[in-house]
Amino acid sequence: MNTPNWILQRARLTPERVAISWGEEQWTFREVAERSMDIARKMRGTGLREGDRVALLTSGGPETVFLIHGGLLAGFELVMLNIRLTEAELAYQIKDSGAEAVFTDDLLLDRAPDSTAVSRLLAGEGTDFEPAALWEEDRTLTIMYTSGTTGFPKGVRQTAGNHLSSAVASVLNMGLQEGDVWLCAMPLFHISGFSILCRSLIYGMTVRLQTKFDAEASAKEIAEGSVTTMSAVSAQLVRVLDILESQNQKASGNFRQILAGGGPVPSPYIRRAEALGIQILQTYGMTETSSQTATLAAEDALRKTGSSGKPLFFNRIRIDGAERPGDEGEILISGPHVTPGYVGRFGDRPAQEDGWLHTGDIGRVDEEGFLYVLDRRSDLIISGGENIYPAEIEQVLAGHPAIAEAGVAGVEDERWGQVPAAFIVARKDVTAEELEAYCRERLAPYKVPKYYRFVGELPRNASNKLLRRELRDKFELQE
Incomplete structure (x- = not known):
């Protein structure tokens, strides 16, 4: 099934409705389409062709929205790069994705030395072309990288059909009201942020942007009622609650809900x-599912503490090997929102087996059909x-010459929920400070271990597999 070009179709249907609001500025859907089409012509003016893979390394804000929409109008597959990654990590993803070009914010050029500055792109000459009126359902719109258990990030393909089914399933669950405004404080290079842009085009809904x-500001907008919905992770949610409470304020009657991802929200x-x-x-979702797969309704939040809810309308979830409700096993997902596959190093690996995505997450489904995620991808740190x-x-x-073995596990942290802790079997003397400096050169800041523990050996099972749960227990005993 083909779908109308979302950007052009929305500009035709509701041209004067506000699409993007940022600070004191705002742009209608017509203005967004015009700005984005101008960028699309300039992108094509560099010699790029429809179907090319193009990477974006941008900080956010309205200019990033125009750049994204411009790339989609130009017919590219957009590789969304995380600005928090190191130069080496970005270089791997750019090479692995096979990107023909990289467009980068001027202030980020040192992170991707061979890229083209956005300012240079905007100053260039454009080439006239006719954007596709229809998008094929299996057309890849975006590629986002998610780390694999091997340690090599995987480039996940997300099609027009994936994004469309995700957006429709979400609105069937959450509803849509006239005047809805979604506060987007999530990075646009993440599926959590990008999916809000998709919903905006498909619903005809205003997005209130925060660059970070x-x-x-979030608490103020919620209290004043200038926004109706927000996406957040637990760490952000807590900060908003703290501010509202400290100022003795409540949410406006206009504000409807916060969609919370990144792990269960404590009671x-x-x-x-x-x-x-x-x-x-x-919610429960991942890059491979173009955002939400299951969502817990607000009325069930306390009755089903720890649950991620039930699958959205088009989606199915089952527990591999489960014979009865409550049995634990790997979470399998099926639906039109599931990626058709990967690119680069993992391009030959099937994303689904017999129509099911094997998530690697361990969970259970109770007798009422509510999903409980017990361990995010077994050892994933959020x-x-x-x-x-x-x-x-x-x-x-x-890779450090002083290290014989290393094991990493997530430990509890009041501010971030979890942070990585490293357990080191050293072959010669080395300090935690040296290891931190070594990691900071090679990893994004949020991946750098916050604790270093030196041990005689790492816990392993009979198959010599590292037991990270025991590392977590060991850390707690040492505190």
Whole structure:
């Protein structure tokens, strides 16, 4: 099935409705389409052709929205790069994706030395062309990288059909009202942020942009009712609640809900939010599923503490090997929102087996059909909403000449939820300070271990597999 070009179709349907609001500025859908089409012509003017893969390394804000929409109008597959990565990490993703070009914010040029500055692109000459009126369902719109358990990031393909089914399933669950405004404080290079842009075009809804999360501004907008919905992770949610409580404010009657991802929201936070007039909708999703797969309704939040809810309308979830409700096993997902596959190093690996995505997450489904995620991809560390895989950090540490073995596990942290802790078997003298400096040169800041523990050996099972849960237990005993 083909779908109308979302950008052009929305500009035709509601041209004067506000699409993007940022600070004191705003742009209608017509203005967004015009700005984006101008950028699309300039992108094509560099010699790029429809179907080319193009990477974007941008900080956010309205100019990033125009650049994204311009790339889609030009017919490119957009590789969304995380600005928090190191130069080496970015170089790997750019090469692995096969990107023909990289467009980078001027202030980020040192992170991707061979890229083209956005200012240079905008100053260039454009080439006239006719954008596609229809987008094929299986057309890849975006590629986003998510770390794999091997330590090598995987480039996940997300098609027009994936994004469309995700957006429609979300609105069937959450509803849509006239005047809805979604506060987007999530990075646009993440599926959490990008999916809000997709919903805006498909619903005809205004997006209130923040270049980066601003807790004070978010609390003010929620209290004033200038926004109706927000996406957040637990760490952001808590900061907003703290501010509202400290100022003795509540959410405006216009504000409807916060969509909370990045792990379960503790019951005390839900109670605090309810007291402030805020509904919390907890979700479970991943890059491979173009955002939400399951969502917990606000009325079930306390009754089903720790649950991620039920699958959205088009989606199915089952527990591999489960014979009865409550049995634990790997979470499998099926639906039109699931990626058709990967690119680069993992391009030959099938994303689905017999129509099911094997998530690697362990969970259970109760007798009412509510999903409980017991361990995010077994050893995944979720720190402030960012996914961190221990294997990637271990691989970096293993390259240090003083290290014989390294194991990494997530430990509890009041601010970030979890942070990585490294357990080191040293072959010669080395300090924690030296290891931190070594990691900072090779890893994004949020991946750098916050603790270093020197041990005689690492816990392993009979198959010599590292037991990271035992590392976590060991850390707690040492505290």
